[in-house]
């Protein structure tokens with residue numbers, strides 16, 4: 470009986486990755502604001518959306534969460 474329960478647990482854990490893979494696109498969309506890709510420059514302390522005029526000199530790809538954690542603030546021109 471214990472072996473059966475173990476097998477059942479194994480099956481559930483083996484199946485769950487496929488379940489999360491199915492629901493993943495929805496999850497990715499929900500966390501989009503946190504993992505949103507933004508760009509920082511080597512000189513400024515602002516983060517930008519791609520195409521912003523302030524990114525002409527340098528453009529370092531990062532995420533919004535990382536930029537905020539590093540002390541960067543949103544650019545007032547492109548409003549990322």
Ligand SMILES: [Zn+2]
Pocket residue numbers: 516517518521522523544545546547548
């Ligand atoms: Zn900008």
